[in-house]
Amino acid sequence: MNIARSLAALVCAVLSTSALAALTLEKSTSLTDSFGGSLSIVTNGTVEIPGVNTTSQATLTNFHPHDDQNLVANGSVTRTHERSNEVVTNTYNGNLTLAGTDKNGKAVNDSLSLQNLQVVRDGDGPTFSGTVVVNGTSYDAAQLPEAVKHLLHRVLRVFAFD
Numbered sequence: 491m492n493i494a495r496s497l498a499a500l501v502c503a504v505l506s507t508s509a510l511a512a513l514t515l516e517k518s519t520s521l522t523d524s525f526g527g528s529l530s531i532v533t534n535g536t537v538e539i540p541g542v543n544t545t546s547q548a549t550l551t552n553f554h555p556h557d558d559q560n561l562v563a564n565g566s567v568t569r570t571h572e573r574s575n576e577v578v579t580n581t582y583n584g585n586l587t588l589a590g591t592d593k594n595g596k597a598v599n600d601s602l603s604l605q606n607l608q609v610v611r612d613g614d615g616p617t618f619s620g621t622v623v624v625n626g627t628s629y630d631a632a633q634l635p636e637a638v639k640h641l642l643h644r645v646l647r648v649f650a651f652d
Contacts, residue, residue, distance in 0.1 A: 511538070512536040512537065512538035513536065513537045513538065514534075514535075514536060515533065515534065515535050515536065515537050515544060516533070516534050517531075517532070517533040517534075517652070518530070518531070518532050518533075519531045519532075519533075519651050519652055521553075521651060523553060523554040523557050524554070524557050524559075525552075525554050525557075525559050526552065527550070527551060527552040527553040527554045527562065527563075528549075528550070528551045528552070528553060529548065529549070529550050529551075529553045529648060529651065530548070530549050531546055531547065531548045531549075531648070531649070531651060531652045532546065532547050533545070533546040533547075533652055535571070540574060540575050541572065541573045541574035541575065542571065542572070542573040543570075543571070543572050543573075544570070544571045545568065545569070545570050545571075546568070546569045546571065546649060546652050547566060547567075547568050548566060548567050548568075548569070548584075548648050548649060548652070549565075549566045550563045550564055550565055550566070550586065550648065551564060552564060555588075555644075558590075558593070560590045560591045560592075561588060561589070561590040561591065561592065561598060562588070562589050562590050563586060563587070563588050563645075564586065564587050564589075565584060565585045565586035565587055565602075566584050566585070566586075567582055567583070567584030567585075567586060567604060567645075567646075567648075568582070568583050568584055569581070569582050569646075569649055569652075576612060576613055577610065577611070577612045578610070578611045578612075579608060579609070579610045579611075580608070580609045581606060581607065581608045581609075581620075582604040582607040582608075582609075582620075582646065583604055583605065583606060583607070584603075584604055585601070585602065585603045585604075586601070586602045586645055587600065587601045587602070588600045588602070588645075600624060600625055600641065601623075601624070601625055601626075602622070602623070602624055602641065602642070602645060603621075603622070603623035603624075604620070604621075604622060605620055605621040605622070605623065606619075606620040606621065607619075607620035607621070607622060607631050608620050608631070617632070618631040618632050618634070619631055619632055622634060622638060622642060624638055624641065
């Protein structure tokens with residue numbers, strides 16, 4: 491009887507693992523701020539054991555971060571998200587502009603270009619590669635100044651809505 495149960499369990503396990511197929515993910519998120527600006531994110535990809543592979547396109551059109559009428563963001567960024575076992579890789583490409591004033595009233599007129607910016611997390615903390623261009627100045631992503639890291643972190647938070 492135990493052999494029959496073991497054999498049945500083995501058959502079920504084999505059938506269930508071969509029946510696991512990738513799931514297709516399609517998602518669209520749209521936000522409109524109080525001033526008529528918008529953020530839209532369209533995501534497509536696959537989800538399967540042991541990983542995920544998605545691409546998200548974020549488009550900002552006169553979007554007011556934090557619903558602040560004094561600061562406007564425009565542009566688009568593509569994020570490719572790959573997860574396999576313990577390694578997560580996000581790759582960003584695109585261009586954004588921020589214009590207006592910050593919360594302290596300081597003028598903001600920044601252009602940001604992400605060129606194959608990769609953030610890899612594999613248990614040892616994130617590693618960065620690629621290029622970030624801020625107002626015409628290129629930076630190696632592995633050696634970003636703190637001010638650029640802060641700007642980048644703030645800008646890429648839009649993907650939290652995805």
